[in-house]
Amino acid sequence: MSKENEKDQVTKFCVYCGTTIQNNTTYCPNPECGKLVVNIKPGEDNIDHAKPIQKPIKREQSSRKCSNCGSIITSNILEQCPICDSRLEKIPEQEIINQSKKQQSHQGYVFTNKKLVPEQKFVLKKSEWNFREGISVFGNALMAYVTIRLIITMLLALPSVTIDLNMTTILISQAPDIVFGIYPLYYIYSKKHNLKKLGLIFKKKSLAIATIVGIAGSIGLVLIDNFSSLIIRFMYDSGINFYDIFTYLDEEYFVLQNSNLLLIILLVILISLSVISTELVFRGVLHKTLKAHFDNNFLGKASIIVIVALIYSILFLFFTLPIGIYFFLVNFMVSIFLGVIYEINKNLFSTIMANLIYNISLIILIVYF
Structure with missing residues (x-):
């Protein structure tokens, strides 16, 4: 009975003139008004008053201002400004955790080149290269290599116009290749990233397979080396004979064969370091970076291998002129072969194992056979 009394006690009024409205009335009974009124169901007033309208909650976003270009960055993931590449000040970890809890479904965007790009594209992953990140690391490593190479060339050529071929120059010439791979390693450790980002996998099974593939690959490199002598002879006989490459090779073999054992061991160590360094840069950084840009199909993989091989061959051609002309095609074939091994x-x-076995075997053959 109390509920029925509550229903009867509900009083409605015309919103235009204030006249009392009876139940089941469609129009206002006031002759001067007569407008259409809303038929409110009993108890609806109580429901509306019980649940007040909630205002939309504004999400708090932590923003940072770039000290260089003044851009406002609202992403808590980016470590550098996407506009000018300047370093951004770090956000406290607790603030990042709180933001991630509040904005789990939030997708951020960065405005670049007249379009919005998802911020995930700029995220630095610990095990994979971002395209822009990888190219930047490769460029810095290349800059270090070029700088050291030019300094050594100027120092060796300072007393005379030409560089004398001796064991000292052969040992010193390995320095730029060794320096080449230092920056990528420094970058990985400074960012606390995984060495898997450089393609180094330390699992026992993977290491065992890599060793077998490397040994088989070294045999392929030896075959390419034997074929290279035919290529050089063909180039020389075809008219590319402005430099006596065979005399140079004979002089190099003579220097190695007349060096003492300690210098040969030192050379093997330096060549091993240069092989590791070169593979870290070309396969670990450049090859893996291009994989993030090209499709994961046969055409994409082939394009990556060819691009890396071309960059490798052109780089060493430029810094070993005129000798590098005769070894350009050989270096290209070797890099193609190593790229195929890495993809397998x-x-x-x-690839490190294959290259190490090949180079060490080559030195032993030159010195003792």
């Missing part, structure tokens, strides 16, 4: 095994240890 996906572990950088396989």
